[in-house]
Amino acid sequence: MSRSPISRSPRESQEPTFTRSRSHRRPVPTPPPETPRRSSLSAEMRGMRRLEQRRNMEESHYLNCKARAQNYNPPIDLRLVDYVSPYDSNLMCPICRCPFVDPVVLTECDHCFCRDCIRQCWNTNSTYNPLGPRGNCPTCRTPAKLGSRSATSKILLNIVDDLVVKCPKSDDGCKAEVRRCEVQDHVNIYCGYALVECLGENCELPVRRKDAAQGCLHYGVSCLLCRKELQKWKLEIHWRSECPDRRVHCETCKSTVFARDLDEHSKQTCPAISIPCPGKAFGCTSRSRKGQAEIHAKSCTFAKLAPIFQKQQDRLDEQEVAQREMSRKLQVLESGFGAMRDILNPPKEDTTPDRRSAGSTRPSLSPRDMQANGTTSSFIPNAQSNFDFSDPTAYADLMVSPHQPRPSASTASRQSDPTPDVPGPRLTDLPEPFSFDSDLASPAGFPPPTTDGGPYASPLHHLLSMHESLRDEMSRISTVLSELDGRHSMQSLNENLRTREEISYMGAQVAGLQRQVHWLTSAQLQRQQGRSGTPGASSSSAMADVGAGAGVEAAVSAVSTAATALTGAARVANVGASGSGNGRDGAPMRRRASEEGRTKL
Amino acid sequence: MAGMSSKRLQKELTKIQGTLPPGITLVSAPDLREWQMDIAILDNPIYPPSDHYRLRFQFSQSYPIEAPEVVFMAIPSNPERKIPLHPHIYSNGIICLDLLDSQGWSPVHNVESICISIQSMLAGNTKAEREFDTWLVWVVMAN
Ligand SMILES: [Zn+2]
Ligand SMILES: [Zn+2]
Ligand SMILES: [Zn+2]
Ligand SMILES: [Zn+2]
Ligand SMILES: [Zn+2]
Ligand SMILES: [Zn+2]
Ligand SMILES: [Zn+2]
Numbered sequence: 198m199s200r201s202p203i204s205r206s207p208r209e210s211q212e213p214t215f216t217r218s219r220s221h222r223r224p225v226p227t228p229p230p231e232t233p234r235r236s237s238l239s240a241e242m243r244g245m246r247r248l249e250q251r252r253n254m255e256e257s258h259y260l261n262c263k264a265r266a267q268n269y270n271p272p273i274d275l276r277l278v279d280y281v282s283p284y285d286s287n288l289m290c291p292i293c294r295c296p297f298v299d300p301v302v303l304t305e306c307d308h309c310f311c312r313d314c315i316r317q318c319w320n321t322n323s324t325y326n327p328l329g330p331r332g333n334c335p336t337c338r339t340p341a342k343l344g345s346r347s348a349t350s351k352i353l354l355n356i357v358d359d360l361v362v363k364c365p366k367s368d369d370g371c372k373a374e375v376r377r378c379e380v381q382d383h384v385n386i387y388c389g390y391a392l393v394e395c396l397g398e399n400c401e402l403p404v405r406r407k408d409a410a411q412g413c414l415h416y417g418v419s420c421l422l423c424r425k426e427l428q429k430w431k432l433e434i435h436w437r438s439e440c441p442d443r444r445v446h447c448e449t450c451k452s453t454v455f456a457r458d459l460d461e462h463s464k465q466t467c468p469a470i471s472i473p474c475p476g477k478a479f480g481c482t483s484r485s486r487k488g489q490a491e492i493h494a495k496s497c498t499f500a501k502l503a504p505i506f507q508k509q510q511d512r513l514d515e516q517e518v519a520q521r522e523m524s525r526k527l528q529v530l531e532s533g534f535g536a537m538r539d540i541l542n543p544p545k546e547d548t549t550p551d552r553r554s555a556g557s558t559r560p561s562l563s564p565r566d567m568q569a570n571g572t573t574s575s576f577i578p579n580a581q582s583n584f585d586f587s588d589p590t591a592y593a594d595l596m597v598s599p600h601q602p603r604p605s606a607s608t609a610s611r612q613s614d615p616t617p618d619v620p621g622p623r624l625t626d627l628p629e630p631f632s633f634d635s636d637l638a639s640p641a642g643f644p645p646p647t648t649d650g651g652p653y654a655s656p657l658h659h660l661l662s663m664h665e666s667l668r669d670e671m672s673r674i675s676t677v678l679s680e681l682d683g684r685h686s687m688q689s690l691n692e693n694l695r696t697r698e699e700i701s702y703m704g705a706q707v708a709g710l711q712r713q714v715h716w717l718t719s720a721q722l723q724r725q726q727g728r729s730g731t732p733g734a735s736s737s738s739a740m741a742d743v744g745a746g747a748g749v750e751a752a753v754s755a756v757s758t759a760a761t762a763l764t765g766a767a768r769v770a771n772v773g774a775s776g777s778g779n780g781r782d783g784a785p786m787r788r789r790a791s792e793e794g795r796t797k798l
Numbered sequence: 799m800a801g802m803s804s805k806r807l808q809k810e811l812t813k814i815q816g817t818l819p820p821g822i823t824l825v826s827a828p829d830l831r832e833w834q835m836d837i838a839i840l841d842n843p844i845y846p847p848s849d850h851y852r853l854r855f856q857f858s859q860s861y862p863i864e865a866p867e868v869v870f871m872a873i874p875s876n877p878e879r880k881i882p883l884h885p886h887i888y889s890n891g892i893i894c895l896d897l898l899d900s901q902g903w904s905p906v907h908n909v910e911s912i913c914i915s916i917q918s919m920l921a922g923n924t925k926a927e928r929e930f931d932t933w934l935v936w937v938v939m940a941n
Contacts, residue, residue: 291905335905335906
């Protein structure tokens with residue numbers, strides 16, 4: 198704020214000069230005109246207020262300029278600068294492989310990283326942790342948290358800050374080499390290649406600092422070499438790194454070439470690059486420079502023979518392709534021939550089991566499949582001729598074709614089918630090229646040598662059909678088995694119920710018996726007490742007492758044997774229960790039975 | 799982010815063009831985002847030391863925070879490169895190595911350390927077979 202002495206100078210008389218002195222630098226909106234009412238406020242107060250306004254405006258303008266300058270030169274990521282001299286590898290962050298930038302030492306394991314590197318690694322931008330950033334150490338996986346800056350050793354900071362780096366604008370031509378801690382200042386204040394705001398009137402566009410003194414350079418020009426339209430201030434950058442017609446230096450042959458040709462030059466036309474001998478594919482290992490390649494080719498036998506070799510090779514390849522074609526055709530023919538032979542004289546041991554299984558398992562298939570056979574047999578030969586069974590992919594297609602009758606898949610895929618319980622694929626479901634094996638997949642009831650062309654186009658199909666019928670039989674057997682299982686468990690359940698009824702009946706009887714015994718013993722006891730009251734007790738009555746006691750004891754023992762018998766019965770019932778129903782509900786039933794036995798006793 | 803990734807790849811490349819551990823060679827790095835390396839296994843009879851295997855590295859913009867994609871390449875000829883037989887290497891070249899998935903990866907790893915890990919994984923192998931492939935075949939058949 199160099200203007201503060203002026204603005205502090207007294208009152209209105211100074212006002213016009215002040216405005217004028219500013220106007221040649223920047224267009225500033227003129228302050229609001231003086232209000233005529235000066236009666237209430239003193240002149241000094243008004244001056245103060247105007248001053249305040251002026252200062253606010255100026256400050257905001259200055260801040261705007263500064264913000265713009267920072268936009269032109271964003272903060273430098275020090276991990277991206279080039280270092281002038283090699284640095285100690287101990288100063289290198291293992292994540293970015295640069296000397297540490299704002300190093301942070303994890304106190305848990307003493308490993309050191311750049312603060313930004315470890316933050317990126319722990320992804321602290323997306324996951325917020327109220328306890329501060331934490332994660333595992335990238336080197337040793339110890340759980341750690343990010344420490345404060347003060348925890349880092351000052352020595353380490355000084356060492357990495359003292360490393361000399363190149364100016365980030367060195368690609369544009371800045372040759373400055375500064376200490377790393379000063380590089381931001383260099384770009385913001387000194388670097389001639391950093392961008393600043395144009396000093397031209399009413400122009401706020403960026404320009405390089407060293408060009409700023411030349412006045413406004415924001416007018417259109419066209420490049421003399423490539424005729425590209427661009428602004429004057431960009432022309433130097435264009436010539437330096439963009440113009441396709443600029444001259445560049447080839448490092449290998451030390452000549453200058455056009456930039457647009459450099460790519461081709463370095464790969465092909467540069468006389469300094471080495472190219473292989475034309476006879477390389479046939480054994481010559483020599484490589485020579487472009488200039489000398491022709492001399493070598495004249496003397497090299499391989500190079501001379503190369504065209505002949507090449508021709509031979511081409512012919513060989515052709516022959517090979519033709520031969521492969523022939524052998525493929527031969528295979529098709531052979532398989533066709535084999536199929537025909539099978540049809541003419543079918544192998545006996547294949548047909549008999551098939552016929553037997555068909556008779557037992559598939560009684561309901563005849564009219565429909567007969568029809569299917571009739572319709573499909575007409576295109577069997579055609580399908581056969583272009584279907585190569587030696588081809589493994591074709592085989593795989595056949596194996597995983599959608600109508601392969603897998604129980605779960607077939608029910609799922611045939612939900613739209615009106616009669617889903619008919620086993621085996623149906624003609625309507627099948628894609629056309631596969632329909633010829635639909636009749637083969639349901640061969641039951643048809644002995645192979647039939648008159649309508651024969652259902653077995655090949656042994657493979659025959660095997661598939663047998664596989665199919667076996668699968669059906671399996672599913673039938675499994676349904677029968679489950680039915681049987683259900684019936685059996687029902688039966689044993691009924692039996693079990695009956696046993697339990699009997700047990701409860703016996704329990705009731707035992708309880709009655711117990712009551713009787715109880716009554717008997719209590720009566721006996723009463724009688725004994727009555728008799729002990731009288732001093733003279735006859736021996737005969739005592740004897741009778743003993744006899745009665747023995748009778749009671751016998752009764753008690755009888756009850757207890759009945760009880761053991763009952764528990765035995767309960768155990769038998771348990772065994773029955775656990776035996777029934779494949780042990781599914783054996784355990785709870787067993788518990789119930791034994792509980793009943795206990796409560797009854 | 800992209801700048802840091804390129805910078806680090808550039809540094810690794812410069813280092814790799816200098817010295818590398820035995821059995822590991824740089825084949826090409828045409829555009830910094832895709833490199834090819836050859837590795838040979840020196841002390842396992844399953845893999846003859848004369849056989850080289852081609853690895854392809856692909857680096858995303860967020861390398862080294864994210865792991866690169868590393869696969870074995872099969873090249874039919876000139877020079878022939880096969881995919882090594884190993885229970886944790888698919889026949890399409892994909893490698894099952896904890897270092898290479900997002901859980902096991904750490905940004906302190908680099909191309910050289912990945913190569914050494916794969917080399918030692920092959921060197922310690924005793925079964926010249928693929929475990930996953932039969933499984934894969936069944937998955938394909940079942941679908
Ligand atoms: Zn770092
Ligand atoms: Zn650590
Ligand atoms: Zn500079
Ligand atoms: Zn301008
Ligand atoms: Zn140009
Ligand atoms: Zn050249
Ligand atoms: Zn030659």
